[in-house]
Amino acid sequence: MNIFKEYGQATKLFIRAMVEKGDLPEGLPLERISAEPPRDPSHGDIAINAAMVLAKPAGMNPRDLAQKIVTELEKFEGVEKAEIAGPGFINLTLRNKSWQTQVKLVLAEGEGYGGSSLGVREKVNLEYVSTNPTGPLHVGHVRGAVFGDALANVLEKVGYEVTREYYVNDAGSQIDTLARSAYHRYGEACGKDMGELAEGMYPGDYLWPVGHALKEEFGEKYLEAEEDQWLAIFRDRATAAMMELIRGDLEVLGIKQEVFFSETKLHEGGGIDRAIEFLEKKGLIYEGVLEPPKGKLPDDWEARPQTLFKATEFGDDVDRALKKSDGSYTYFAADIAYHYDKLERGFKQQIDVLGADHGGYVKRLKAAVKAMSDGEAVLDVRLCQMVRLTKNGKPYKMSKRSGDFITMRDVVDEVGRDVVRFIMLTRKNDAPLDFDFDKVTEQSKDNPVFYVQYAHARVHSVLAKAKAAFCNEKFDDYSLQQADFELLDDDSELALIKAIGQWPRVVEQAALSHEPHRIAFYLYDLAAEFHSLWNKGNDNTSLRFIIEGEAELTKARIAMIVAFARIIGSGLKVLGVEPRQEMH
RNA sequence: GGUCCCGUAGCUCAGUUGGAUAGAGCGCAAGAUUCCUAAUCUUGAGGCCACAGGUUCAAAUCCUGUCGGGAUCACCA
Numbered sequence: 134m135n136i137f138k139e140y141g142q143a144t145k146l147f148i149r150a151m152v153e154k155g156d157l158p159e160g161l162p163l164e165r166i167s168a169e170p171p172r173d174p175s176h177g178d179i180a181i182n183a184a185m186v187l188a189k190p191a192g193m194n195p196r197d198l199a200q201k202i203v204t205e206l207e208k209f210e211g212v213e214k215a216e217i218a219g220p221g222f223i224n225l226t227l228r229n230k231s232w233q234t235q236v237k238l239v240l241a242e243g244e245g246y247g248g249s250s251l252g253v254r255e256k257v258n259l260e261y262v263s264t265n266p267t268g269p270l271h272v273g274h275v276r277g278a279v280f281g282d283a284l285a286n287v288l289e290k291v292g293y294e295v296t297r298e299y300y301v302n303d304a305g306s307q308i309d310t311l312a313r314s315a316y317h318r319y320g321e322a323c324g325k326d327m328g329e330l331a332e333g334m335y336p337g338d339y340l341w342p343v344g345h346a347l348k349e350e351f352g353e354k355y356l357e358a359e360e361d362q363w364l365a366i367f368r369d370r371a372t373a374a375m376m377e378l379i380r381g382d383l384e385v386l387g388i389k390q391e392v393f394f395s396e397t398k399l400h401e402g403g404g405i406d407r408a409i410e411f412l413e414k415k416g417l418i419y420e421g422v423l424e425p426p427k428g429k430l431p432d433d434w435e436a437r438p439q440t441l442f443k444a445t446e447f448g449d450d451v452d453r454a455l456k457k458s459d460g461s462y463t464y465f466a467a468d469i470a471y472h473y474d475k476l477e478r479g480f481k482q483q484i485d486v487l488g489a490d491h492g493g494y495v496k497r498l499k500a501a502v503k504a505m506s507d508g509e510a511v512l513d514v515r516l517c518q519m520v521r522l523t524k525n526g527k528p529y530k531m532s533k534r535s536g537d538f539i540t541m542r543d544v545v546d547e548v549g550r551d552v553v554r555f556i557m558l559t560r561k562n563d564a565p566l567d568f569d570f571d572k573v574t575e576q577s578k579d580n581p582v583f584y585v586q587y588a589h590a591r592v593h594s595v596l597a598k599a600k601a602a603f604c605n606e607k608f609d610d611y612s613l614q615q616a617d618f619e620l621l622d623d624d625s626e627l628a629l630i631k632a633i634g635q636w637p638r639v640v641e642q643a644a645l646s647h648e649p650h651r652i653a654f655y656l657y658d659l660a661a662e663f664h665s666l667w668n669k670g671n672d673n674t675s676l677r678f679i680i681e682g683e684a685e686l687t688k689a690r691i692a693m694i695v696a697f698a699r700i701i702g703s704g705l706k707v708l709g710v711e712p713r714q715e716m717h
Numbered sequence: 718g719g720u721c722c723c724g725u726a727g728c729u730c731a732g733u734u735g736g737a738u739a740g741a742g743c744g745c746a747a748g749a750u751u752c753c754u755a756a757u758c759u760u761g762a763g764g765c766c767a768c769a770g771g772u773u774c775a776a777a778u779c780c781u782g783u784c785g786g787g788a789u790c791a792c793c794a
Contacts, residue, residue, distance in 0.1 A: 169733060172740085182736065185774065195774070219737050220774055265794070305794050423791060427719045434791065450720060450790095457792040464794050492721045493789045516722075518788085560730075563722060565787080567729075576756050579743065587756065594753050602752095635733090642733065654731060658741080668758035671750050679752060716753070 135249065135637035136235065137179055140206070140225060141168030144183050147205045156201075157191050170635065177216075177224035178232075178631065184221040195221030232627060233618035235634045239696035240610045244703045247636040251644070252293030258475050259285050261486035262383065262390070263300040266375035267311045268337050270382040270541040273488065276566065277517045278541075279557040279709070281486040282388045283649035284515070286707045291644040296480070297390040300471060303372045304396040305464065311335060311375065312367040316355075318344025319367070323353050343374045382541055387550060387709050399470050405462050408470035408505070409455060417443045417504055423451060442469070447500035469501045472512070476502070481510045484647065489518045489563075513647055518565040520557070525571050548574050551710040555582040558653040558708055576716070581657045585701060586713045588660035591667060592698040593714045595678050599691050603684055613692035620689040623676060625666045629697060632662045636700050640707075649708070656704045663697055 145166055151157045166187075171180040184199035191198060199217045206215045206223065211231035218224050239246045261281025264274050285295045302308075314335040320327040322344040330336055347370060355363040376393065383390070399405055412418050421441050425434055440456040442465075455466040475483055483502065487494070495514045502512040522529040522539065545553055552573050559581055560566040576583050600608055621630065635655070643651040670677035678690040702712045 165735095167733090167736090169736085171737075172733085173737070176737070180736080185736080188774075222737070302794065307794060426791060431791070437792080439792075454792060459792080461792090463792060489722075489788060491789085495721075516788095518722080564730080565723090578757075580756095581742090583756070584742095587753080591753055591757095598752060638733080646734070650731090651733090654741090658731095661741085664757055665759090667752080668750075670752070671758075674752095677752060716756075 135641065136227075136231070136634055137168045137170070137638050138641075140179050140181065140209075141166060143206065143209070144168065144181055144202060144223075147202055148183065148187070151201070157187075157193075161187050161190050163187075170631075171222075171224065176218060176222070177214075177226040179225040179227070181223040181225065182221075184217075184223060188221065199223050229622055229627060230619065232630045232634060233621055236618055236621070236630055236693050236696045237614050239633060239699050240614045240692060243610065243699060244706070246699065247640045247703060248290045248292070249637065249641060250292040251641060252288065252291050254292060254294050255482060256480050257288055257293045257295045257482040257484065258298055258478075258480035259288070259295055259484045259486070260298045260300055261285075262379075262388075263302070263487075264379065265302045265305075265307055266372045266379060267307055267335055268375060268538075269339055269378050271538040272520060272522060272541060272544055272568075275386070275541050275544065275553060276520050276557050276562075277486045277488060278383065278386055278388055279554050280515065280517055280562055280649065282386075283554075283558055283652070283708050284484070284486070284647055286709065287640060287644045287649050287652065290640055290707060293482075293644075296392055298392040298394060299390045301372075301376065301393055301395045301397075302464075303368075304400055304467065308368050308372060309364065311371045312364055313360075315340055315343045315347065315367050315371040315374075316363065319347040320344075320356065322348040323356055325356060339378060340371075343371055346370070346374065385542060385545055385550065386554070394471065394474070396467050396471070399467055399474070400462070404474060405466055405470040408473035409466065411473065412442060412469070412504065415504065417446070418455070419443065421452070423454070442497075442501070443504075444497050444500040447503045449496040449500040453497050465497060468498065469505070472498065472502050473505050476506055476510055481506070483510060483512045485512065485514045487514060487516055489516045492516055515562050515647055517562045521565060521567050523567055523569045526569065529570060544568075551586075552582050554709045555585075555653060555705075558650045561648065561650055581653065582710070583716075584664075585656050585660045585705070587716055588663045589698055589701045589705075589712045590714060590716045591663070592694045592701075595694060596691060599679050599687060602679055602681065603687060606684055606688060608688070608691055608695075610695070613688065613695055616689040616692040617685055618689055618692070620686050621693055625669050625676065626690075626693065629662045629666050630693060632659050633696060633700055635659075636704070652704055652707055656701060656708075659697070659700065659704075663694070 145163050148157065148161065148163060152159060152161065166181070166183045168179050168181045171177060181202070183202055184195040188195035188198055196217055199221045203215045203217060203223055206212055206225060211227050213226045213228045215223060215225050259281060262270075262274060262278045264270060270278070282297070285297050288295050310333060314330070317327050317330055317334060318340045347367065350370070409418065419441055420438055422436050422438050423441070425436070437458060439454045441452040442455055444453045445451060453465055454463055455469070457463055472483065485498065495516070498514060499512050502510055547570060556568060556573050557566070572579055573582065574580070578584050596608060606612075621627070639651055639655045643649055666676070678687065678694060680686050698712075705712045
């Protein structure tokens with residue numbers, strides 16, 4: 134249970150009661166009431182803004198209103214004191230017991246602690262990665278992949294039903310290029326001199342096995358054949374092979390998406406026609422000529438009539454072309470159809486995770502979804518900024534193993550999956566991120582992954598020592614729930630416990646704002662709280678976790694740090710990182 | 718030129734969807750250390766939150782404009 138929410142709800146109940154009694158007018162903006170931890174801990178545990186938010190619409194003095202609420206809140210058993218501060222804040226100080234109980238809750242609920250049913254099982258479609266199937270994942274793709282996956286986890290934790298999806302761009306001209314590149318390798322596999330690989334082809338050696346497989350399958354059948362005889366089939370085989378490769382890459386990162394949606398199927402199955410027809414019925418399609426873009430014109434710009442979608446009616450800057458001059462559909466048309474398909478599958482909440490280079494694409498996507506759903510569905514597009522690879526602060530070039538880029542596997546091989554995943558979430562998605570190969574593997578506070586893991590490992594170690602010191606006591610989660618939590622009354626212990634109590638709130642906020650990085654930052658802060666407490670035990674041995682001869686006290690403290698470790702564990706799980714028992 | 722993102726401590730960045738005296742880490746200065754081990758902790762110095770207006774009880778946060786940095790810009794994908 135989220136303790137902040139609890140008191141926020143309670144406040145709202147009082148207000149409603151007051152409205153019913155006629156003490157307050159109807160129609161107050163109750164949704165603006167928040168119960169949050171105050172920035173300054175000396176202000177108490179929970180700050181409620183109700184009086185300030187409601188004073189004006191209620192036509193009351195904020196402090197008078199606050200006084201009424203305070204009188205009610207004071208009656209709560211868990212509240213030690215409630216006071217009015219500043220312009221009308223209501224500051225609650227909870228009894229220690231209210232916090233200490235959280236420890237027991239964590240142990241009882243285990244990984245479920247921090248979860249909620251906020252999402253009421255609403256379906257969310259989360260599309261991420263979606264790289265062109267023309268080669269293995271490279272570093273640039275990792276961030277979006279990790280971001281999307283962690284976001285999916287967070288959303289699930291608060292009760293959304295998330296579908297993790299990958300849009301396979303297997304229809305464009307880049308696939309023809311892929312097929313031709315594969316053909317080149319096929320020729321070579323057959324022992325023919327193919328000369329130099331033409332400009333613009335995919336040079337990576339990951340196409341070698343594809344060439345060989347094609348030789349296995351077709352022998353020399355297509356060696357002298359015209360392109361139109363083999364192109365389609367090579368496209369098909371090469372894409373399948375690339376998707377196989379990409380799935381393998383994703384698995385290395387620990388990512389599993391359940392839907393792989395093919396653009397080609399959209400073309401072949403008439404999905405695009407259907408979506409366009411749908412828009413046409415709404416009167417949102419017309420033939421027209423676009424204004425030339427402002428500023429510098431592209432060299433080959435010319436006015437031409439096109440099939441256009443009225444994107445401007447839904448917030449876009451210009452209307453967007455749906456057909457090329459040869460009559461075939463544009464990429465955007467396919468994308469409209471794809472999002473239409475998501476709507477047909479019942480997704481009112483859609484999230485696309487894209488690279489920052491797609492920034493200019495966001496408005497038209499949102500416009501399309503808005504238009505097709507009559508504003509019923511929401512599309513959120515999260516853009517992930519660049520990752521700059523560095524080593525010791527200098528731009529880093531790795532040996533290029535497959536073609537002309539650094540692959541995701543290169544990075545994971547070098548530093549490990551957990552490090553990659555965690556570091557990718559130590560920055561907001563829309564801020565660029567430096568990935569320094571030295572820093573991320575360094576064992577120091579500088580490196581958040583290490584810092585958090587270290588705290589977790591310390592708990593594990595203490596637990597083992599406690600078991601050895603008290604062989605007659607049990608330290609499993611159930612036994613620990615029976616501990617006397619009121620013994621945890623030192624300020625620094627309470628500080629750790631209060632930090633633990635923030636977890637449900639953090640999860641909720643990360644989920645609602647679609648910002649999984651908040652989890653990573655929270656875990657770091659939480660770990661800091663633990664390390665701090667640990668070191669107090671160095672100064673003052675009475676604050677150590679294991680106190681010889683004091684079984685009850687030791688049990689309570691072990692319960693506290695085990696609860697701490699559970700939070701770290703479930704937080705890391707959300708990020709897709711394995712918590713470590715030891716650091717060596 | 719249009720659009721989107723960014724501008725917070727010397728550096729790298731958080732900032733609880735508008736809250737009270739703006740926070741961490743690195744670096745700098747001083748100190749501590751037998752539970753995981755100087756891998757950690759404590760204390761200190763360091764800020765016109767780019768700038769100017771506006772909205773209100775309250776703005777780093779929302780709106781407008783200016784300046785600076787990045788991305789992107791008709792049929793590509």
